Amino acid sequence: MADAVDVVVAGAGPAGAAAALVAARAGLRVLLVERGPFPGAKNMYGGVIYPRVLDTLLPDWWDEMPVQRWVTRRATMVLAEAKALTVEFRGEDWDAPPYNGATAYRADFDAWLAGKAVDAGAQLVCSTTVTGLLRDASGRVTGVRTDRPDGDIRAALVIACDGVNSFLAKEAGLYDEWSLSHFTVGVKEVLALPREVLEDRFNLTGDEGLDIEILGGTQGIPGGGFLYTNLDTIAVGVVLSLAGLRDSGRRPEQIIAALKQHPAIAPLVRGAELKEYSAHTIPEGGMDGMPGLAADGMLVAGDAAHLCLASGIWLEGVNFAIGSGALAGETAVEAVRAGDTSAHALRRYRHRLDDSFVLANHRKLRGAHKLILGQRAQTRYPELACGIAQRVFTVTDPQPKAGMRRWIHAERKRAGVRLRDLVKDGWTGWRTFG
């Protein structure tokens, strides 16, 4: 039976939209299938996109992209019991082209990007769930099954961009080593404040935005927190290790509530009205959690391929989804034109990823996930950092200032950090981030 289309893309998130855009631009017949009523309907994240990857795909993207605020200030906040240490960078040139990062609503952004694929000739079908793979006798993927009447769609190639749960990658046998330790859950509240109040409170002017990443403050559950500014809302939430959450006996919403009550956060969210509470799981295992990326007749991209970067200071997902989706699209064009979509031919996708920022970053930051979610980085180091800062800034007259060496020693004892571990983690951190 002839294929109805060349490529069917499951999921119209950033990975799927980018794959469809590239493939359709090259003249392939592309069907983009989305289970939500519109692209982005099912998608939730903290709130910041780093769109540098769009420079080649959609030049001048910043004239069109639906943005809430341009991130001009990046802060990292370390929380201990009733203490906080914040390092903040302000970059005024991030408020002008070519920009760096932006807060955006996914309902806006994903719909916009999928619209670009449609403009390029892809056909978008929403409100349609892909329920499984079509395969021939040899096991080769020949299309997808959907929940529409007569909903089987045959294609030369399937690109699975069906998100973190990727039932398609699992069905194709690409996730042979699934582990709970590779996943976290992000829970978020979107809180409304009148725009003038928000701008006064966060010292923002015009369309400038602030991005705060938080270490500590998750009640001992490995993870982190965040606070991002939109136009007239703030997004505040936590990302929690699923194993840690399971063993804690605590509810995720309790962890957000505790974060919002921390003296460093409470004044920032005071009086804001809850508009949305939501949750999504996140693939954080990096290279260790990555499934096989190609099967006969199928490629996997975005969260479905575990291509989300969670490395402490760099928390990026949408750009990795777009990057991997675009490379899947390029590989699709090459394979369909050559008439060979076997797993052997599709290994070119992995090569492309290896040569791009997507896997170069994942290779380099392979150890970051374990370091950041480790017990010392989660609870002892925040205590240590805040304790040292407090000693540095406490005036002890009539005692003279003890000096950095003694302060560090005393705080190390108090926080229960052994010098050996500090040196070891410092070295790992330097090798990872250096």
Added chain:
Amino acid sequence: MATVEFRVAERPHITVDSEVCRSCITKACVHACPAQLFVPTSDGGVLFNYEQCFECGTCYMVCTGEGALTWSYPEGGHGVVFRRS
């Protein structure tokens, strides 16, 4: 402004086999589900309400009971919708 809406499907996309849950001592789904949709019952089982599910996957990932949960996405156009208000 962002908001969350649920377009409830007729058929539940997740089902729970309470027989399996009765022998589970952790019942991690009860506290881990971000939407609080799992409720322990007096006979030691678990009751699940699918209507306000975020479709995140936390429950099946933390579940240790073999065959306790069957998990799929709701039919197209249904379930959670994160949208602009």
